[in-house]
Amino acid sequence: MIQLNYRDARPIYQQVKDGLRHLVVTGALQAGDKLPSVRALATSLAINPNTIQRAYEALEQEGYLYTVSGKGSFASPQADVNAARRERLLRDFDSSATELLFLGMTAGELARRLEEAALRQAGREEETP
Structure with missing residues (x-):
């Protein structure tokens, strides 16, 4: 889903944010598709869950995601x-x-x-x- 490059000058949360934004913009994540939980994505990328949470929050502010309490995060309508x-x-x-x-x-x-x-x-x- 998302690939991290530890030699990239961008912070890890920015790479996660850019990767998820790319998935939404290209249609790989359709409107209403559920994103992995913060914990699941952090585990799969072997990074701190706070990093994923920060990326999710930034994408929600930009309008790419929305969160439903108790349900998770979802891709916003394009x-x-x-x-x-x-x-x-x-x-x-x-x-x-x-x-x-x-x-x-x-x-x-x-x-x-x-x-x-x-x-x-x-x-x-x-x-x-």
Whole structure:
């Protein structure tokens, strides 16, 4: 399910969080799918349960998971996740664009970068059967 790389500079909880987020985003975990318990996942990864709990809590705050008391954690519906994630990314984009403009980049340069990213994405989508 999740692979940890102890040579990775990211903290273990971040690797767990990123791994679970990837499973939700790619559809490997469908909306409503039950995630392993904190204890079970910690045992299978041979790490402290507090690390898993921290990752689960962060993913719940981001909207990727929801918890039902006494039942466990479940993958959130993708539409909810996408809307919340899109809003967060747009706030980050606005902040980055503002800083880049402050650092001397022109609006035209930013627009070209955005167009290049859109072309790369379109090329990736064409490659996918």
